Amino acid sequence: MRLDTLLERLEYKVVQGSAETEVTTLINDSRKVENGSVFVCISGAVSDGHKYAAEVAEKGAAAVVVEKDVEVPADVTVIKVEDTRYALALMSAAYFGYPAEKLKIVGITGTKGKTTTTYMIKSILEETGHKVGLIGTIEAIIGEKKIPAANTTPESYTIHQYFAEMVKEGCDCVVMEVSSQGLMLHRTAGIPFEIGIFTNLGRDHIGPNEHKDFEDYKRCKGLLFKQCRLGIANVDDKYFEDVFSGATCKVETFGFSEKADLRAENVQLVSRPGYLGVAYHVAGVMDFDVEIDIPGTFSVYNSLTAISVCRHFEVPAELIKDALKKAKVKGRIEMVKVSDDFTLMIDYAHNAMSLESLLTTLKEYHPKRLVCLFGCGGNRSRDRRFEMGEVSGRLADLTIITSDNPRFEEPQAIIDDIKTGIGRTNGKYVEICDRKEAIKYAISHGEVGDVIVLAGKGHEDYQEIKGVKYPMDERVLIAEVLEELKEEKQEKDQNK
Structure with missing residues (x-):
């Protein structure tokens, strides 16, 4: 494929060589470079890919994509962009043939509840015949294949590789956890999310290798709502308005508040020997009773989130109720x-x-x-x-x-x-x-x-x-x- 095909959605400058260079593979790990590869130099927390530019050129790389100046032989094309992480995300989408555009993608961000909610949504949608891919903290699920996760939100190349496999497997939608780190590091850049979800926000993931402060953490969570068609938010969370302050999507809400579009009423704790659960009435834009085999208020929030999403896939209430009874998550209560x-x-x-x-x-x-x-x-x-x-x-x-x-x-x-x-x-x-x-x-x-x-x-x-x-x-x-x-x-x- 030609390099300019991979770069078609990016602003870039040709420093040397030609954007029409033929390339074989897209790589961001110098150890995996082969003859004809285009190597994207990522400035990481541990090492800087720009240091390996000369080394990958020796291995036969046809091109390098950089955000800093590098010295490589004259026969290697050098493309300069503002941000190589962002470039990798958009180039990965192009490399795999824009698989995200063939899927309905639901992204969930928040401090708590992401994992449980992804499995709940997957369970409900599968009850109605959808084939659902999943990417999250525990694993990625593609058809019958389960791949253990290294990060909540993988590197952009891996995400699009998974999307391409999901399309091949016949998936029509994907539910994925979107971490603040993933948003900050552009791992999800360019993904056309159908629905973005905000669960809640707490003071976590702040430190030298994560977010510099709470304001940055909050800002990064909000990035999801600048790249989704519909945002669904927990209206009860005190940071809801902050997170959505720059949102460009349509917004719906869930929670206990009277202001919520979809809300929980008459919550009752259910307890039997060896069993703890919760039952409540769903009110607002839907109207039915539900019981979940997972205890507590946060289970109400997680299930409300799942119901809010599945409403947009036109899942009947009876199927939602049955599916929520079956949804189980390893290691979550x-x-x-x-x-x-x-x-x-x-x-x-x-x-x-x-x-x-x-x-x-x-x-x-x-x-x-x-x-x-x-x-x-x-x-x-x-x-x-x-x-x-x-x-x-x-x-x-x-x-x-x-x-x-x-x-x-x-x-x-x-x-x-x-x-x-x-x-x-x-x-x-x-x-x-x-x-x-x-x-x-x-x-x-x-x-x-x-x-x-x-x-x-x-x-x-x-x-x-x-x-x-x-x-x-x-x-x-x-x-x-x-x-x-x-x-x-x-x-x-x-x-x-």
Whole structure:
């Protein structure tokens, strides 16, 4: 293909060579360059692609796309653009034949609720015969294929590669999580979103490798609503108007407020042994009753979001109700049956905001005891540990402090930081560094009416220690613990 075909939607300057140069592949990883490639030099947080311009030229690259001056042989075409990340996004769309234009794309942004809502929407749309692709924090789903995710929103090249595969698989729509990082780094630039969704905004993802401050975080969330046809927003969120201040799309709202176009009324908590859920009446632009097998107020928000979207796909209310009963997300308030006496669940809550939301929700069900087991990741903000410790100490009846992904830190040092946070409260706690032993303690000490939550790992099936990811799935650990407890009981009974 000709280079100018890939550049057709960009403003650019030919520094040397010709835009009519024939190219074979579009690459932004210098290790993958081959003869005839066009290499896009990305200025990343870790390394700068411009440093590899001469190296890729030696490997046979036919062209380089840059935003800084580089020195390469005269037979290599040099194209200069204002922003190479933005260029990569639009060039990727062209490279794969603009697959996004053959799909209806729903993008979801917000601090919480993105993952659960994507699966809910996928579940509902599939009930009505749509073939739905998914891109998110846990995985990308293309037909029967599931690809584990490295980032919530992948690099633009990968997104369009997925879109092209989805079109080939017969998908007619896609639901994807759109992170503030993805928006800031132009990973979603040029995608014609049919619907953009705003769930909520909390003070997260602010730091040296993420957003410089909360204003920047807020601004980046708002970028989605400058490139979608319809924006659907949580009207109850206090930052709703800020996020939508520069929106160019049509706007609809959902929430509990009377102002919401689609709202929840008469919310009732549903509790049975081993089961927690919520039921409510959908009012406003739709009118029906619904029950969801996931507890709490945020489940109401997540399901309202999904209903708001599916209304625009003309899904009947009865199908929405059936589909919401089936929608399950790995590691998001995932109930695991271990006893008829108490409820145990796995959840990804890994910061103070999500943990507080989860524990506050579970307390509304008035468990005999609320037991929270969690650790914190190493090489991350220590403030997060203090905050999570304080939240669990304040809200849980018992906290079991354990290890998460210690990375390059000592697990005990992380535990000590969590204890500092709990120390600000009157909360009871035990510390058991080995996560499996901690889970065993939680299950073996479970009492009638307890709700036990294993927080922080969620869908993850590994534990990262000193640069190595070791297999560790909490579902497997629970099964092993139950088997061990069964064997110990049998042995005890024999020795009586």
